[in-house]
Amino acid sequence: MEILVCVKRVPDTAENEFELNSDGNDLDRDDLVYSVNEWDNYAVEEAIQIVDDKGGNVTVVTVGDDESEEVLRREMAMGANNGVLLSDDAFEGADGKGIAGILKAEIESGKYDLILTGAQADEGAGQVGGMLAAMLDLPYASLVNKIEVIDDSKISVGREIEGGNQEMNEIELPCVLSIQTGINEPRYVGIRGIRKVASVEIPVKGASDLGVDPAVVGADGAKTKRVDYFVPELGDGAEMLEGSTEEIIEKLIEKLKAKGGL
């Protein structure tokens, strides 16, 4: 099976405290720690497991700048066979549809049985997989937490639905799936693994290589635009307990007693 996994380099929510810049309209990006989107690791792991079992290749692709190459290498260290970086100044300001349009061009230049994305990334939209499927006229399933290959033409997929229930479907190949966390246990990647793929050539393709029109996939074609970032004033927020740990614990115990927590 030939599997393509779309991945993204994102600010790591576990490693950063997000602050606005001095103008208050963007994140202060100077010291942000980036990593591969959490959901994408599950997608790559799933692809590797399918290929280990059924044969084929895993290709990882991302739309991004030069620095995005590092996430491709990380996923190749996990076991993906190939990486492709789609990069062009003209892609800047692309919205979800722009990104999907760029990926579509790359997908059409190859032949894939299965296309995976993470269920969502840093923006929390969860949009690229579904858009890609619609653009390619392929069947789609989101939030997939189980995959079983039935034969060359169809697979069984479980989708996570509300309350932890699972919706089982049969879906024809080729198809697009967005992968939910928990579907597997992504393997650990050590420094050694990264070193092994450090010198592997990763092709870079721009708008003209892909034959996409920057006026459609770039900022000019974007119907959805982020205006600014801000921190909302949400009610009063929590009453923050301050002082030494001992003092805090004393105050907390009083409150817990009053509220029935003790």
Added chain:
Amino acid sequence: MADIFAYVPHKVGVVEDIAYEYPDAAAKIDTGAAVTAIVTGTGADLDKACETLTGYYKEVIKVDQAELSYPNAEIIRKVLVNIVPAGAIVLAPHDTFGMDLAPGLSVKMDAGYAADIVDIEGTDGSDLKLVRQELGGAVSTHVTCDSSSGAVLTIRPGAFTPAEDASAGGSVTDKSGDAGDLSSKRTFVEVVEAEVGDVDITKSDVLVSIGRGIEDEENIEVAQELADAMGAVVSCSRPIVDAKWLEKSRQVGTSGQTVKPKVYLAMGISGSFQHMGGVKGNPFIVAVNKNAKAPIFQVADVGIVEDILDFMPELTEAIEDL
């Protein structure tokens, strides 16, 4: 402004809560907009859903087809493309169904798309002025979405004020005949119900809930000791279950359990809407987090900026000494 169509999911005829929240979202786009509910399914269940909806919407469109008895987003997307006029604004829920349906719908309608909308600030020409969040709720953003050729928006459940007045006296239009081709390359097989675990977190009045801040499987013991001292039960956020450190039945959130405790201790949990969506009944929420800017502090009653691995053992000791 364009007409607005709200897709309403239902389970055996009981409409989902988002049905009551769409009118507020639509009014925030344009107070004068005509809002039509669309509901799909079959038979008596569908009619029951329509009956409810006529209380809140002047116009309700129903599509009754056997193929729609289970809400397969792949099929419903095709139906909506046939039924919704070009250039309209479509609202769907930002949940596991809406995430399946809506991005592809915007492509097929050649419309703008914006997901997980938490607030709407009117329009500027054909631009919808929207508010959403990024990075798990750590930051908010203002977004514009050009609706000149239509727009599809997914609305965060619980973010808009539910309508209470059920006196719209609306009418139902049957568009079953316009549904079009209902074939699909994805076939629904069955729903597998979540497994029941050994501990029922929904029965406990006090929950010590741990998130990724617990850092290591071995540290769960520290939370268990605190829970034991308080007579509480340990629950958790999703990453703890993904890592297989605790059973799925301990997970609080939209894809886990809905809990209604009296007191909820969120230990090293950032406060994503999917997590907080499972915390109901307005409990007293205590959040302990080492990041003073964690979104959980916006929804908690009491906040403490500490490392939970240091704080929990000290709290346990103090409670045991009482």
